[in-house]
Amino acid sequence: MGWMTQLKSRGILSLLMALMLMACGPKSNEELFQQAEAVVNDHPDSTLTLLKIIRPHIRSEAEWYRGALLWTQALDKAFVPHTSDSLINRVVAYYDTHGDDHQKALAYYYKGRVNHDLGKLKVATDAYLAAYDYVKKINDPDLAFRIITQVGTLYAHQGLELQASDAYQKGFDIATMAKDSSNMAFSYAYLGRIEGVKKNWEQAAIFYRTGLRIAEQIKDYHAVELCLQELIGVYTSGDKVDEALSMVDSLKFYNRMSGVPSNGSVNLVLGDLYRSLNQVDSAYFYLYQAIEAESIYTRRSAYHALYYLSERLGELKDAIYFNERYKACQKEIEEMGPSPEIQAIKDSYDWKERETVWSNALGWAGCAGIVLVLILLALLGLYVKEREKGKALGQSLEVERMKREEVEMEKRKMEAEKEKEKEKQKPDPDSLEENPFMRDYWAKKTSPRAFLNELYEHPRYVREGELVVVAYVLRKVRPALFGKMRKENPALTDDDIVFCGLVGEGFTEKKLATIYAISPEGVSKRKQRLKERFSAPLPRGNWLINYLKNL
Numbered sequence: 001m002g003w004m005t006q007l008k009s010r011g012i013l014s015l016l017m018a019l020m021l022m023a024c025g026p027k028s029n030e031e032l033f034q035q036a037e038a039v040v041n042d043h044p045d046s047t048l049t050l051l052k053i054i055r056p057h058i059r060s061e062a063e064w065y066r067g068a069l070l071w072t073q074a075l076d077k078a079f080v081p082h083t084s085d086s087l088i089n090r091v092v093a094y095y096d097t098h099g100d101d102h103q104k105a106l107a108y109y110y111k112g113r114v115n116h117d118l119g120k121l122k123v124a125t126d127a128y129l130a131a132y133d134y135v136k137k138i139n140d141p142d143l144a145f146r147i148i149t150q151v152g153t154l155y156a157h158q159g160l161e162l163q164a165s166d167a168y169q170k171g172f173d174i175a176t177m178a179k180d181s182s183n184m185a186f187s188y189a190y191l192g193r194i195e196g197v198k199k200n201w202e203q204a205a206i207f208y209r210t211g212l213r214i215a216e217q218i219k220d221y222h223a224v225e226l227c228l229q230e231l232i233g234v235y236t237s238g239d240k241v242d243e244a245l246s247m248v249d250s251l252k253f254y255n256r257m258s259g260v261p262s263n264g265s266v267n268l269v270l271g272d273l274y275r276s277l278n279q280v281d282s283a284y285f286y287l288y289q290a291i292e293a294e295s296i297y298t299r300r301s302a303y304h305a306l307y308y309l310s311e312r313l314g315e316l317k318d319a320i321y322f323n324e325r326y327k328a329c330q331k332e333i334e335e336m337g338p339s340p341e342i343q344a345i346k347d348s349y350d351w352k353e354r355e356t357v358w359s360n361a362l363g364w365a366g367c368a369g370i371v372l373v374l375i376l377l378a379l380l381g382l383y384v385k386e387r388e389k390g391k392a393l394g395q396s397l398e399v400e401r402m403k404r405e406e407v408e409m410e411k412r413k414m415e416a417e418k419e420k421e422k423e424k425q426k427p428d429p430d431s432l433e434e435n436p437f438m439r440d441y442w443a444k445k446t447s448p449r450a451f452l453n454e455l456y457e458h459p460r461y462v463r464e465g466e467l468v469v470v471a472y473v474l475r476k477v478r479p480a481l482f483g484k485m486r487k488e489n490p491a492l493t494d495d496d497i498v499f500c501g502l503v504g505e506g507f508t509e510k511k512l513a514t515i516y517a518i519s520p521e522g523v524s525k526r527k528q529r530l531k532e533r534f535s536a537p538l539p540r541g542n543w544l545i546n547y548l549k550n551l
Contacts, residue, residue, distance in 0.1 A: 001311075015046050016153060018306070025258065028400060029054055029063055030061065030303030032053065033054065033066060033067070035050060036050040036051055036054070036070055036074075039057040039106055040070065040073055040074050040077055041077060044074040044075070044076075044077035044078040045074075045078055046120065047070065047073075047074040047077075047134045048063030048071070048074045048075070048078070051070060051074070051551055052073055056068070058506065061094075063096070064527070065091055065094045065095070065098075068091050069091050069092070069095075069103070069106060069107060069110065071087075071230065072087060072088055072091065072110045073110060073321060074115070076110060076113050076527075079260060080295055081117050081118075082113065082114040082117040082118060083118075084118075085111070085114050085115060085120070085123075086115045086256070087153065088110055088111045088248050089106070089111070091107050091110075091111075092108060092111050092127075097108040099136075100137050101134045101137045102136045102138050102140060104131075104137075104144075105131045105132075105134035105135040105138065105143060105240070106131075106143065106544075107131075108127045108128070108130040108131035108134065109127070109128065109131040109135075109143065109147050109150075111123075111124075111127035111131075112124045112125075112128035112147075112150060113129060115127060118153060119296070119332075119336040120336070121158065121336045123155060124154060124207040125151070125154060125245060125369035125432070128147055128150055128151045128154070130150070130348050131147045132147050132148060132151070133145070141175070141178035141180065141183075142180065142183065143179070143182045144174050145171050145174045145175055145178075145180070145187075146166050146447070148170045148171045148174065148406065149171040149190055150188075152164045152165075152166075152167030152171060153190075155167060156193065156194065156197065157297055157333070158333075158457020160195060161197055161198065164194055164197075165191075165194045167195075167531070168187065168190040168191055168193075168194060169191070171183070171186075171190065172184070172187035172188075172190075172191060175187050179550045180216060181214055181217070181218045181220075181449075182215075182220045182350060184211075184214055185211045185212075185214040185215040185218070185223040185227065186223055186226065186247055186431070187210045188205070188207045188208065188210045188214070188227070188446075189223065189226050189230060191229050192204040192205070192206075192211065192227075192230060192234070193209045193230060194210040195207060196230070196234050196237070196521070199237070201234055201235075201238030201334070202238070203236065204234045205231060206382060207240070208227050208230055208231035208234060209227075209228075209231065209280075211223065211227045212224060212227040212228065212231065215227055215519060216502055220261075221254050221257040221258040222258045224254045224258070225251065225254040225255055225257075225258045225260065226265075228247055228250055228251045228254060229251055229255075229265060229266055229269050230269075231244075231247065232244045232247050232248070232251060232269050232270075233269050233272065233275060235247075236269075236272055236273045241276050241277055244273050245277070246275065247536075248270065248273070251266065251269075252266075252269075255349060260325050260434060263354050264289065264290045264291075264292065264294070264298040264299070264302070265290075265293070265298050266285045266294060266297070267287070267289040267290040267293070267302075268286070268287070268290040268293070268298050268301055268302050268305070270282075270286040271283050271284075271285070271286030271287035271289075271302065271305060271359060272287075272301075272305050273289070274286065274517075275308070275309050277463075277464055278464055279464075279516060279517060279518065279527045280309070280313065280386075280526075281516065281517045281518045281522040281523070282516070282517060282522060282523060283305075284306075284308055284309070285518065285519065285521075285522050286355040286527075287302050287305055287306050288306075288310070290302035291325075293304070294540075296329055296332060296333060297333070299325075299329055300326060300329035300330060300333065302325075303325040303326040303329060304322075305323050306318070307319050307322035307323045307326055310322055317382055338451055354424060355451070360454050360474060364392070368550055375436045399420065402481075430491075433466060435466070435468050435469075437463075437465050437466040437468060437469050438468060438469055438472065441469045441472070443522065444490070448473035448474075448476035448477050449473075450478060451469070451473045451532055452473055452474075452505055454524075455515070456505070456506070456507060456511065458514070459510075459511040459514040459515055460508075460514065461514065461515065461516075461517045462515050462516070467498060470498055470499075470501075470502070471494060471498050474497075474502075474505075475507055477505075478501060478505075479506065479551065481497060481500075481501050481504070482494075485497050488534075489533060489534050489535050490535070491533040492530075492533055496530060496533065499516075499526065499530070500530070500544065500548060502515070503544050503545065503548065504548035509523040509524060527544055530544070531544075534547075
């Protein structure tokens with residue numbers, strides 16, 4: 001369900017809530033504004049409804065801009081993507097002249113949010129840092145937390161790991177001092193994200209699990225979903241796929257409960273997990289949905305995952321296409337706000353803070369202060385020169401980083417080719433004495449036919465290692481299956497033949513969907529893909545069943 005559908009589905013509830021808020025008789029604009037502001041964080045759709053009621057009765061410029069800022073805030077809270085900066089620019093210009101520090105902090109924060117969505121990252125960075133300047137003068141820890149963590153996310157997306165870590169740590173300190181459990185849960189997730197970028201999988205998992213415990217205790221489903229989603233990604237990257245798989249149902253449940261549009265990120269995490277499990281149909285199912293996401297960062301990662309998946313399967317034409325799309329996304333992200341330019345804004349902001357302190361010192365110290373300032377200006381000249389050198393070095397390091405990434409991609413490509421060679425050289429399943437599933441099967445002394453009958457009567461998810469047992473029993477029950485299909489259709493893999501064997505044994509699409517942990521539609525698609533690999537003439541109708549009858 002998209003965000004627009006979710007917003008519409010809550011429209012009646014929002015209207016009812018708005019009417020309840022007005023039920024005690026006629027309200028002034030001030031009372032309605034206060035009610036709208038009181039519910040904007042938890043019920044932004046109700047705020048939008050109230051603003052529509054207020055709009056025809058706006059009497060002053062101040063009320064108009066108050067409503068415009070609140071409207072932008074409610075859309076943001078409802079996870080509606082921002083598509084234009086014209087309204088927020090007018091709001092910021094107004095509050096720059098007429099607003100107090102809290103209004104300025106809010107206006108600049110949402111200018112940052114709007115431009116972040118629009119991909120204008122330099123403008124967004126400037127706006128966030130201006131908002132942070134104002135919020136430090138007031139007592140609103142929640143707004144301060146949101147500002148600084150948005151800065152952290154912007155830095156993280158642009159590869160500025162150190163700066164992102166600093167921002168997220170500041171956010172954690174703010175949430176801890178305010179004893180805000182919800183923001184603390186999100187903070188642990190953000191800190192885990194940075195550890196994940198550094199590939200410190202264990203530490204990342206610790207942060208996510210801590211955030212998950214807090215979020216579950218306070219029933220913040222949005223935070224629970226975020227922690228679960230990114231923890232599954234960490235477990236997948238850290239080769240703990242069983243732990244990741246055990247959390248999939250919980251993630252899907254909390255994704256529905258939170259009501260927050262995933263923007264494709266949930267599909268990306270699930271697609272990458274199934275890619276790691278070599279469950280091709282499920283991986284394609286989720287990754288194809290992820291490339292439809294609004295977030296360019298999600299699309300970039302989804303294209304990257306599809307590139308590796310296609311390459312592993314030997315589908316080189318698809319691999320080339322997905323790699324080109326990945327590079328196009330990467331280029332677009334870099335053009336949105338190159339890391340050195342974002343870093344320069346950060347440096348400028350830090351310098352501006354120090355400059356303010358020095359200008360205050362000038363007023364206090366009189367003539368002695370003037371001498372001190374002259375000395376500091378001389379030092380400033382040296383500092384600027386050093387900073388220019390640092391910029392040049394930073395750009396050089398960025399070029400080196402991109403070169404390293406290209407080398408890393410080539411290395412991964414070679415590793416994937418080696419893995420493919422290993423797959424080709426795998427011994428026959430009958431000789432896999434070390435497979436724990438085979439040892440368990442032999443220990444139970446179950447006949448091949450009894451094993452298949454049990455699986456047919458009680459379908460269940462069969463993990464990758466246990467598919468060896470399925471292949472083994474199919475060889476015993478249908479001795480000609482592998483030899484004849486391999487001879488007639490050399491392009492088929494062992495996994496393809498196992499799938500065909502189960503179809504031949506009468507397993508329905510619903511049963512196969514359970515066994516392979518994919519949708520029935522995924523089973524149908526797999527059959528269609530198999531058809532392209534068959535070299536033998538295929539009969540009409542239920543072609544696979546008709547073909548298998550002749551084996």
